[in-house]
Amino acid sequence: MKGRVWKFGDDVDTDQILPAERLVSENIDRLHDFLFEKVRPGMASEVAKGDIIVAGRNFGCGSSREHAPRAIIDAGISCVVAESYSRIFYRNSINLGLRVLVASADVGDGETVEIDLDGGKIISASGTYDFPPPGEFEKSMIESGGLMGRLKR
Amino acid sequence: MRPKTISEKIFESKAGRECRAGDVVECEVDYVMVNDVTGPLAFRAFEETGMEPVREKIVLIPDHFVPAKDVDSAQQAKEMREFAKRHGIPHYYEVGRSGVCHQVMIDDGFVAPGRLIVGADSHTCTYGGLNAFGTGIGSTEAAYVFATGRLWFRVPESIEIVLRGKLRENVSGKDLILRIVGDLGMDGATYKALEFSGPGVASIPMPDRFSMSNMAIEAGGKAGLFPYDPVAKRFAEAVSRGEYEGVNADPGAEYVRTLEYDLSKIVPMVAVPPRPDGALEASKCDVAIDQAYLGSCTNGRIEDMRIAAGIVKGKRVAPGVRMIVVPASVDVHRKMAAEGLIEVFLDAGAFVSGPTCGACLGGHMGILSDGEVAVSSTNRNFIGRMGHPGSKVYLASPATVATSALAGRIRAPEGFE
Numbered sequence: 212m213k214g215r216v217w218k219f220g221d222d223v224d225t226d227q228i229l230p231a232e233r234l235v236s237e238n239i240d241r242l243h244d245f246l247f248e249k250v251r252p253g254m255a256s257e258v259a260k261g262d263i264i265v266a267g268r269n270f271g272c273g274s275s276r277e278h279a280p281r282a283i284i285d286a287g288i289s290c291v292v293a294e295s296y297s298r299i300f301y302r303n304s305i306n307l308g309l310r311v312l313v314a315s316a317d318v319g320d321g322e323t324v325e326i327d328l329d330g331g332k333i334i335s336a337s338g339t340y341d342f343p344p345p346g347e348f349e350k351s352m353i354e355s356g357g358l359m360g361r362l363k364r
Numbered sequence: 365m366r367p368k369t370i371s372e373k374i375f376e377s378k379a380g381r382e383c384r385a386g387d388v389v390e391c392e393v394d395y396v397m398v399n400d401v402t403g404p405l406a407f408r409a410f411e412e413t414g415m416e417p418v419r420e421k422i423v424l425i426p427d428h429f430v431p432a433k434d435v436d437s438a439q440q441a442k443e444m445r446e447f448a449k450r451h452g453i454p455h456y457y458e459v460g461r462s463g464v465c466h467q468v469m470i471d472d473g474f475v476a477p478g479r480l481i482v483g484a485d486s487h488t489c490t491y492g493g494l495n496a497f498g499t500g501i502g503s504t505e506a507a508y509v510f511a512t513g514r515l516w517f518r519v520p521e522s523i524e525i526v527l528r529g530k531l532r533e534n535v536s537g538k539d540l541i542l543r544i545v546g547d548l549g550m551d552g553a554t555y556k557a558l559e560f561s562g563p564g565v566a567s568i569p570m571p572d573r574f575s576m577s578n579m580a581i582e583a584g585g586k587a588g589l590f591p592y593d594p595v596a597k598r599f600a601e602a603v604s605r606g607e608y609e610g611v612n613a614d615p616g617a618e619y620v621r622t623l624e625y626d627l628s629k630i631v632p633m634v635a636v637p638p639r640p641d642g643a644l645e646a647s648k649c650d651v652a653i654d655q656a657y658l659g660s661c662t663n664g665r666i667e668d669m670r671i672a673a674g675i676v677k678g679k680r681v682a683p684g685v686r687m688i689v690v691p692a693s694v695d696v697h698r699k700m701a702a703e704g705l706i707e708v709f710l711d712a713g714a715f716v717s718g719p720t721c722g723a724c725l726g727g728h729m730g731i732l733s734d735g736e737v738a739v740s741s742t743n744r745n746f747i748g749r750m751g752h753p754g755s756k757v758y759l760a761s762p763a764t765v766a767t768s769a770l771a772g773r774i775r776a777p778e779g780f781e
């Protein structure tokens with residue numbers, strides 16, 4: 212997994228990820244068009260498949276809107292790396308199959324980094340950062356295609 | 365037996381086995397609620413299963429963008445209406461018989477002591493005010509509950525908030541929770557439950573308890589639980605439907621952290637944008653405002669309306685300032701009418717609407733333009749929360765909102781100027 216880094220700070224709330232006024236059914240298939248539109252205008256059109264979001268503490272805090280991780284997935288972001296996550300965002304991400312890695316990575320915006328999922332390593336020009344590999348529960352969720360996939364089994 | 369927290373005891377009773385913080389359990393929930401924004405994603409996920417829904421447990425409450433603010437919102441509200449009809453869901457709340465989802469959940473008795481309730485809305489933690497473990501979930505999880513009536517949970521560790529003394533006049537539970545969130549920080553309670561205790565709890569009335577539990581999520585909390593005491597008992601007897609059993613923590617239960625507050629020292633507070641943990645004494649915040657917003661699941665109850673009406677009665681909202689008053693439910697709206705409060709607000713030059721989430725989350729009816737400032741009785745002041753990313757929202761109590769509306773600047777209520 213290799214991609215460009217979109218760098219964010221601490222306490223990125225879901226209103227920043229996807230503003231509330233975009234939460235209508237008509238937008239469900241184009242949520243990625245509004246990704247971070249209020250705080251990083253233009254990002255939605257520049258983001259490329261495989262890109263990576265790197266943030267600080269408490270990523271995804273605030274509202275329970277599942278549209279936030281959906282928009283990130285639909286934009287082609289391969290994974291999120293943050294020091295910590297809000298509870299609901301974390302659950303939503305796992306339920307939908309978005310990779311949410313817990314790590315403190317000192318990488319810059321626009322840098323390209325490589326992620327070794329099995330080895331639990333984030334490799335950048337400036338250094339290598341470790342993250343705990345996903346636990347059994349999380350692995351089984353992603354393997355069954357998220358929560359609803361488990362139900363269908 | 366090891367002494368246990370309220371959270372551990374509620375999960376233990378639902379899971380039917382001994383539980384301690386950190387355990388992962390799958391158990392029955394009492395109710396699952398979704399709104400017009402989170403519902404449609406849940407309906408889609410549910411329909412893919414082809415299963416029959418657990419009808420009696422599902423509560424559908426359109427509130428965010430209703431009465432429909434535009435065509436897209438109308439389509440979305442229609443999806444909920446049609447889902448309710450298609451599956452014969454009895455608990456569907458149409459506009460005119462509804463309101464902000466959490467207030468409707470309380471008014472209509474779904475919330476009761478000891479219950480486990482999930483909602484696809486982060487402020488589901490409001491129900492902890494009445495000793496229920498309410499917690500926010502995502503839409504896909506809600507669909508799972510529609511299908512099974514069950515969900516998995518990690519039993520949370522608890523943070524004990526010990527309250528002593530009594531709040532002073534013109535100071536409310538909102539001021540106290542703004543102080544507490546300020547002390548904990550926006551992730552100070554992530555994955556954990558807040559549990560309020562101590563001799564000061566008895567003096568905190570139910571509406572203030574709901575406001576406090578409501579904002580547990582602003583510190584990342586999974587729930588904000590009050591004990592089952594005589595105040596909660598009286599409220600539940602009057603309002604809650606069905607059977608229930610209140611739950612209290614055992615003496616000696618383990619908490620990961622304990623914070624203590626002397627209620628007599630709490631003063632009117634604001635949260636300075638863009639952070640709900642931006643606690644500042646209201647008297648130290650002298651900022652000109654364009655809008656004063658009174659409403660939401662945090663502070664749109666009849667008691668909030670009475671407090672604000674008492675302050676604006678016989679006075680006028682400052683020139684150039686819009687005061688917007690939004691009751692949290694039809695029940696609140698009806699009481700406002702019966703008590704003459706609507707007239708008081710109209711005479712003061714305020715705008716009064718029917719119940720909706722309205723402008724709280726930047727939906728409709730009070731969106732801010734670039735550079736505008738609002739003082740608001742709501743729960744979040746994130747960047748662009750109430751409109752333009754260049755606008756600002758200061759969170760405050762109903763008394764501070766009303767006092768500020770008259771002054772045209774943020775002002776603490778009488779006694780704290």
